[in-house]
Every structure is written in structure tokens, then in C-alpha cells.
Amino acid sequence: MxxxxxxxxxxxxxxxxxxxxxxxxxxxxxxxxxxxxxxxxxxxxxxxxxxxxxxxxxxxxxxxxxxxxxxxxxxxxxxxxxxxxxxxxxxxxxxxxxxxxxxxxxxxxxxxxxxxxxxxxxxxxxxxxxxxxxxxxxxxxxxxxxxxxxxSHGEGWHFARAGKMLERADKTARMLDVKYFLLLPNPDYFDSPYDTVEWGAVLKSVSGFEVYRKRYHRANYRHVTQFLVLDEHFARSIRYCVRTAARSVADISKMLEITVPVNDEFARLEKMLDEADLDTILSKGLHEFVDAFQFNLNVIDQSLYKSFFALERD
Incomplete structure (x- = not known):
């Protein structure tokens, strides 16, 4: 291609x-x-x-x-x-x-x-x-x-899936970061019905409200962060999106029979997510975690360009 x-x-x-x-x-x-x-x-x-x-x-x-x-x-x-x-x-x-x-x-x-x-x-x-x-x-x-x-689920399909998943991961991270920053410091809302409604809105913005409620009783910042960052099965969680994009890029590499550095960048980001736990993320700061995550997304995007888009391949 x-x-x-x-x-x-x-x-x-x-x-x-x-x-x-x-x-x-x-x-x-x-x-x-x-x-x-x-x-x-x-x-x-x-x-x-x-x-x-x-x-x-x-x-x-x-x-x-x-x-x-x-x-x-x-x-x-x-x-x-x-x-x-x-x-x-x-x-x-x-x-x-x-x-x-x-x-x-x-x-x-x-x-x-x-x-x-x-x-x-x-x-x-x-x-x-x-x-x-x-x-x-x-x-x-x-x-x-x-x-x-x-x-056909060939190279083109995998490029489309990788693009969709990387964009989705970025937007999930951005929305969680902004809402966390705005909601958490408000003592009047903390652990109140208002707090529940607003975190519920965050879940609805990623079509995750019903899936979340089947697992947790109410929406709060800890459970929502766990769900949107680290969940392995929800299709809009950061972890799921990165893993899916990584698999597509790895499959493209196999189809083309080439070795590209972007796979190593994906491996580093997946390791970061696999080793992360909720308490560490929140204690060190969700905003700092999201900043590091988005920096790595940018590295992957640049590496994708150099690996696949910068040169013509037959």
C-alpha cells in the first residue's frame, strides 16, 4: 500500500x-x-x-x-x-x-x-x-x-482502526483530565448528588454510563478514573484503545514484513499503562499522568508518520 x-x-x-x-x-x-x-x-x-x-x-x-x-x-x-x-x-x-x-x-x-x-x-x-x-x-x-x-481486513483496515483508537484515547484522556480538574476541588459537590450527576455526564460523553453502572453502584472520581483509564474491556478506555491500536500497527508490520520503531513506542506506552494503578495515578496527580500519556501519544503519532507515511512503499 x-x-x-x-x-x-x-x-x-x-x-x-x-x-x-x-x-x-x-x-x-x-x-x-x-x-x-x-x-x-x-x-x-x-x-x-x-x-x-x-x-x-x-x-x-x-x-x-x-x-x-x-x-x-x-x-x-x-x-x-x-x-x-x-x-x-x-x-x-x-x-x-x-x-x-x-x-x-x-x-x-x-x-x-x-x-x-x-x-x-x-x-x-x-x-x-x-x-x-x-x-x-x-x-x-x-x-x-x-x-x-x-x-477487507488488510493494511487499510488496520490503519483506519489505529487512527480511530488513537484519537479516541486522546479525547477520553482530555475529557477526564478537564472534568477531574473542575469537579474534584469543589467541596460543595464532593460525594454529593451533584458530584454523581457530573461524573455521570463524563461517562455519558464516552457512551460508558450503562456499562459503568453494571459494575459500580454510583459515579465517583475514583471509580470513573479506574474505568476510563485502566479498564481492559471497555471500548473507550485509554488502556483498551492503546492496546487495540498497537495490535493493528503490529499486524501492519507483519503484513509488510518490516521492523519499525513505532512498535517499540507502543510497547513502552502499554507497559506504562499495565504498571499503573489507581492510587499511584491519583497520588501523583491525574493531570500529570494525562500529560505524560499525551506526550507518549505524540511520540507514537510522529513515529507512525516516519514509519509508514513519510516514504512511498509499494
Whole structure:
């Protein structure tokens, strides 16, 4: 497989996962506002920008963390490369260049998302966009099913899976880090019904609420951190995502019959997660743990580029 094709498939998958996560975060935050009974004007919208990692860009072009401005920035701002509209446009462009590799069903699903965004792009209130966010999530689920069932599970499929899982791990880490920072220091909320509702919202943002409740009685920072960082079986936990991405990259290496340094980088990150335990993470600081994790993700992303995307391979 040519490196440009592999790169396009990888980023097609990452951009779709990124758009899906942004839609989840906004929709869950809007519902949390209703559950908490907050006034719309004083509701928290800044955590969504912090979780996206685009705080500097937002502050340079927007005046306040209001619902209208945050929703526009994250949803329809074409100058923001990580907004939903930008991600879906980028995913579609990458998919267009590899139409001979992906299935026609996958292409149609991406086109559906593209036209869905265009249809809703003039809306500014989150209440008017909740059906849109749900549609983005559902279409991404549909795309994932089509990728699983209509695409050959060769190099291209593994690149797509690796991209999706690395993006998912990054967004799970960011959301947990931001919410932990905002919720834990508040003595009025600690171990209260409010605390439970807000940690429940974190779980809902990664579609993990029902799975979590089957294992734990109530949502609290310790159990949520354990579940989202170290759980071996939940499909959006950091540990699961890294392991799955690592397996796909290892399989690609075997198919190409090459040895690449990125496999060693994955091994180091997996070891870090395997040796981690909840008490150590919390005592040393979750934020510090997430910083170290994201540094390693960046190292892996750069190593992936050098290993597979920088040079043409037949």
C-alpha cells in the first residue's frame, strides 16, 4: 500500500472519530445543564474548549465562553481545524482520495455526514442542534459497522482502526483530565448528588454510563478514573484503545514484513499503562499522568508518520 493511501485512510478515520467526540461532548454538556438546573447564562461551556485543546485559538477570536460562541467554535467554525464541520470536510477529502480502497457504503456514510453538516450549518443554539449531534453519532456508528463488515481486513483496515483508537484515547484522556480538574476541588459537590450527576455526564460523553453502572453502584472520581483509564474491556478506555491500536500497527508490520520503531513506542506506552494503578495515578496527580500519556501519544503519532507515511512503499 502506498504511504499516501495509508495516510489518507488513517486521517479519514481520526477526523471522523474527532467529529463524533465533539458532538458527544456538546450534547452531553447541554443535557447536564438541564439536569443540574443551571441558568443558561452561567452554565459551564469552557470545559469543552479546554478538552478540545484549542483554548488559545478560541481566545484569539472569541470574546467569552458563552453557549453561542462555544457551540459555533466547536461545530461550524471553518477556521477551527478541529470543529465538526472542519473534521468532516477533512474526512471526506481524505476518503475521496482512497475511494478505490474503502467500500461504496463507507463513502456514502461520509457523504451523508457532509450534507448533514451543510443542512444544519446556519443554526447557532444548542437546543436546535441536539438532533444533529445525535445524527453525527449514529452515522459514525453506521460508518464503523460498514468499515468492519464491508472492507477487507488488510493494511487499510488496520490503519483506519489505529487512527480511530488513537484519537479516541486522546479525547477520553482530555475529557477526564478537564472534568477531574473542575469537579474534584469543589467541596460543595464532593460525594454529593451533584458530584454523581457530573461524573455521570463524563461517562455519558464516552457512551460508558450503562456499562459503568453494571459494575459500580454510583459515579465517583475514583471509580470513573479506574474505568476510563485502566479498564481492559471497555471500548473507550485509554488502556483498551492503546492496546487495540498497537495490535493493528503490529499486524501492519507483519503484513509488510518490516521492523519499525513505532512498535517499540507502543510497547513502552502499554507497559506504562499495565504498571499503573489507581492510587499511584491519583497520588501523583491525574493531570500529570494525562500529560505524560499525551506526550507518549505524540511520540507514537510522529513515529507512525516516519514509519509508514513519510516514504512511498509499494
Amino acid at each position: 502506498l504511504s499516501r493511501v495509508a495516510n489518507s485512510i488513517y486521517w479519514m478515520s481520526r477526523y471522523l472519530e474527532r467529529a463524533d467526540n465533539v458532538a458527544r461532548f456538546i450534547d452531553v454538556n447541554a443535557r447536564l445543564i438541564l439536569d443540574m438546573g443551571w441558568e443558561r447564562e452561567s452554565a459551564q461551556w469552557d470545559p469543552l474548549v479546554l478538552a478540545s485543546g484549542d483554548e488559545a485559538d478560541f481566545k484569539a477570536r472569541y470574546s467569552e465562553y458563552s453557549e453561542k460562541q462555544v457551540v459555533h467554535f466547536l461545530t461550524f467554525d471553518e477556521k477551527n481545524p478541529n470543529s465538526i464541520i472542519s473534521c468532516i470536510n477533512s474526512a471526506r477529502e481524505n476518503a475521496r482520495t482512497v475511494r478505490e480502497i474503502i467500500s461504496s457504503e463507507m463513502w456514502e456514510a461520509i457523504n451523508t455526514l457532509y450534507h448533514l453538516v451543510d443542512k444544519h450549518s446556519r443554526k447557532r443554539k444548542v437546543d436546535d442542534l441536539q438532533s444533529f449531534f445525535i445524527s453525527v453519532n449514529h452515522t459514525n456508528h453506521l460508518f464503523a459497522g460498514m468499515m468492519e463488515n464491508t472492507m
